[in-house]
Amino acid sequence: MEQIIEVVFAILILLGAVIAVISVFGLIRLPDVYLRSHAATKSATLGVLLILLGAFFYTWFVHDFFSIKLLLGILFVFITSPVAGHLNARAAYRSGVALWKGSVRDDFREAIKQERQQEIEEIKKQLKN
Amino acid sequence: MKFPDVILQTAAKILVFIIMIYSIYILFAGHNNPGGGFIGGLITASAIMLLYLAFDVETVGEIIPLDFKVIGAVGVMLALLTGFGAVLFGVPFLTQVYQYVNLPLLGKTGLGTAFVFDLGVYLAVVGTTVTIIRSISEDL
Numbered sequence: 001m002e003q004i005i006e007v008v009f010a011i012l013i014l015l016g017a018v019i020a021v022i023s024v025f026g027l028i029r030l031p032d033v034y035l036r037s038h039a040a041t042k043s044a045t046l047g048v049l050l051i052l053l054g055a056f057f058y059t060w061f062v063h064d065f066f067s068i069k070l071l072l073g074i075l076f077v078f079i080t081s082p083v084a085g086h087l088n089a090r091a092a093y094r095s096g097v098a099l100w101k102g103s104v105r106d107d108f109r110e111a112i113k114q115e116r117q118q119e120i121e122e123i124k125k126q127l128k129n
Numbered sequence: 130m131k132f133p134d135v136i137l138q139t140a141a142k143i144l145v146f147i148i149m150i151y152s153i154y155i156l157f158a159g160h161n162n163p164g165g166g167f168i169g170g171l172i173t174a175s176a177i178m179l180l181y182l183a184f185d186v187e188t189v190g191e192i193i194p195l196d197f198k199v200i201g202a203v204g205v206m207l208a209l210l211t212g213f214g215a216v217l218f219g220v221p222f223l224t225q226v227y228q229y230v231n232l233p234l235l236g237k238t239g240l241g242t243a244f245v246f247d248l249g250v251y252l253a254v255v256g257t258t259v260t261i262i263r264s265i266s267e268d269l
């Protein structure tokens with residue numbers, strides 16, 4: 001019985017490692033910052049979560065040690081990694097990194113243009129005063 | 130210049146609590162497990178750095194109305210006074226005591242004077258790190 005449980009947790013950790021490798025392939029193969037960020041953020045997060053979950057269950061059931069630190073780590077990675085991906089993509093877009101050639105539509109550019117125009121008008125008003 | 134990113138600010142509000150709790154845990158775990166005053170102080174300083182990244186310097190100044198130079202000085206003073214407390218009992222400088230006490234709520238707890246020294250290290254590290262990074266980032 002215990003061996004079956006160990007094999008299940010080993011498969012969990014192996015699955016996490018495989019997903020991390022897939023995310024690295026995405027990082028190499030994809031053409032543009034936003035697509036690469038998409039690959040790096042989501043599948044790397046899932047890979048780390050699965051590895052931590054496997055380690056957590058292993059220490060819980062096999063070594064009989066309930067590790068709060070691993071649970072906290074799972075929660076922490078689950079919150080921080082998407083936020084980091086969002087900030088990367090946002091900083092890249094705001095500093096003018098172009099989209100991939102095959103991209104079809106770009107709604108955010110209009111919003112940024114309006115924002116820039118508003119800023120310019122405010123500066124003009126301040127200069128007049 | 131304000132940087133109003135709602136996602137970063139909301140995440141920072143949750144994450145600061147987790148990081149602070151973990152740093153306090155690290156500070157208390159130092160006697161028997163990996164941890165102690167130094168990395169506890171560094172983790173607390175990183176939580177404060179996260180607040181500085183997500184909000185303004187003025188906003189964080191309102192949230193934590195402390196002068197971090199004073200905190201560093203208080204930490205060094207605390208560590209020094211722990212050493213002199215041993216001198217008062219007629220033993221060499223920085224001698225430490227560790228014994229188990231039955232506290233009413235916590236049960237059998239190990240209390241050591243080394244923890245007070247660790248608390249001094251913690252405060253000194255927090256004060257120094259935050260002061261360094263703030264004085265680099267500000268225009269004087």
